[in-house]
Ligand SMILES: O=P(O)(O)OC(CO)CO
């Protein structure tokens with residue numbers, strides 16, 4: 211193979227531009243023994259603790275590590291707040307709850323991220339900021355997608371599943387996701403191409419292909435219009451009668467997706483969910499060997515408010531056959547777009 215072609219392949223493999231590669235090559239003398247071939251040298255450089263190699267070759271590792279720290283700190287704030295009196299307010303409906311903790315934790319997360327990465331090149335989409343009128347548009351810029359308290363209703367009631375969800379996308383592609391299930395103290399995380407983990411142990415989706423041996427999660431959301439509730443429960447009834455082993459729901463989409471990723475259930479789907487609920491979970495499911503689709507079987511669209519996550523295609527497609535669709539307003543619809 212010609213030398214140029216070899217280099218091109220290695221660059222592609224490591225996701226480096228030629229410029230980044232050349233810059234990294236200049237530091238090679240720092241790594242003892244890393245002189246034989248491009249791949250050995252790059253591996254040593256990447257594996258070394260030298261922050262210069264890290265930043266040049268892997269620009270988002272620092273962001274990923276930082277997101278894990280921030281999620282853990284945010285979770286501690288939520289746990290503490292749960293011990294005190296919780297004042298509830300409502301948002302889009304009488305059952306769409308928000309508390310001072312949601313707002314406070316979002317401020318802490320975005321504030322910390324801005325301190326580290328606030329040079330103006332990063333964008334932020336946070337559940338509570340969007341509910342106060344900020345834009346919810348995903349561009350090609352590095353973008354943080356945050357749900358400070360996923361499972362606010364659980365939090366208010368002391369139901370023990372509440373998660374901090376932080377995802378990061380570049381060029382509209384999700385690069386990593388962190389879900390801290392803070393009452394269980396479980397840290398789920400995944401980087402694109404590097405596997406999914408719970409508390410540093412690699413996790414994998416279940417290998418069940420027989421729908422009759424599956425557990426499926428779906429939620430009913432906060433829109434209680436008779437049309438939507440009827441469709442949601444009609445879908446659940448049809449799935450139950452396939453029959454599946456069971457239907458479940460933790461009350462947090464982020465945790466539900468981690469349950470798919472860790473093999474406890476085979477699938478989770480929902481219509482009406484938001485990008486901040488599912489962005490981090492999407493990376494975690496995919497990196498655990500699962501897949502994310504639209505609820506009609508087409509490609510997943512983060513802003514569509516429709517999501518099917520499953521351990522494999524056989525389970526996903528069998529469930530999709532039963533789903534009764536209903537319209538929802540996209541997350542990135544212009545402000546003021548009326549509900550459907
Ligand atoms: O508690 P939140 O953030 O409103 O999210 C819910 C979505 O309805 C659970 O995922």
Ligand SMILES: [Mg+2]
Nearest residue numbers: 357360361487
């Ligand atoms: Mg949420």
